């Protein structure tokens with residue numbers, strides 16, 4: 001297990017390491033971890049509700065991720081250096097000009113939490129007429145997707161290494177995305193961590209506001225209780241309509257992700273949810 005300046009790679013690992021310590025050592029450990037987090041910029045991000053563009057509600061910050069330390073392979077590192085300047089966009093707290101970013105007008109799909117980007121790259125390669133914006137906080141994942149972009153010669157992908165909630169609120173304008181993909185978001189198994197799940201009513205309302213009428217929100221998970229939460233929350237969002245009776249079949253265009261493959265080998269089930277943004281009823285013509 002890798003550690004960086006006192007931060008364990010997951011909250012559970014951190015908790016397991018800290019709880020057995022006596023009081024003084026526990027306090028020292030907590031202070032060290034806080035300092036390390038601050039040094040890595042985790043506590044200095046713009047609050048999500050500031051600069052929000054016409055958001056239906058301002059979801060309080062969802063700590064949906066833990067900044068994991070991770071080793072970057074030489075290929076990923078090289079891709080980051082060589083391709084990063086072209087394909088990784090800086091986070092800016094102002095609306096992004098998608099036409100200028102991609103240099104064309106095309107449908108755009110947002111992916112939140114692409115992990116190592118294998119599925120993102122496969123989908124983007126299969127749909128050259130669509131532009132993809134991948135948002136991921138994990139740096140080795142960014143390097144891995146850049147490597148795929150280089151290997152496959154993709155031009156229709158851009159990456160933002162930032163919290164997706166800020167990106168949705170501050171960089172994406174209403175009705176600008178033809179689709180949103182959220183594949184195997186962290187399930188946050190423990191009850192006290194459920195508040196860290198991405199799929200909650202305020203975030204789904206924000207997502208729906210960014211999708212064009214007729215566009216879609218596609219989620220998948222291998223954790224049944226989270227699938228049930230997704231179904232409930234997405235069904236309750238007035239702007240969305242389920243395309244299936246309950247869970248959907250995996251669309252042919254969604255390849256198996258790395259995370260999913262690992263789960264399938266362990267015998268996990270997989271649940272897809274595919275909802276469409278309702279199109280406003282057209283006015284009767286006389």
Ligand SMILES: C[S@@+](CC[C@H](N)C(=O)[O-])C[C@H]1O[C@@H](n2cnc3c(N)ncnc32)[C@H](O)[C@@H]1O
Pocket residue numbers: 064065066112113114115116135136137138141162163164165182183184185186187257258259260
């Ligand atoms: C369980 S992994 C799944 C990765 C990938 N979709 C797959 O199926 O292999 C979830 C990913 O979402 C990312 N993530 C979680 N919350 C995020 C957020 N608010 N903004 C950007 N990325 C996030 C995490 O860093 C992690 O890589």
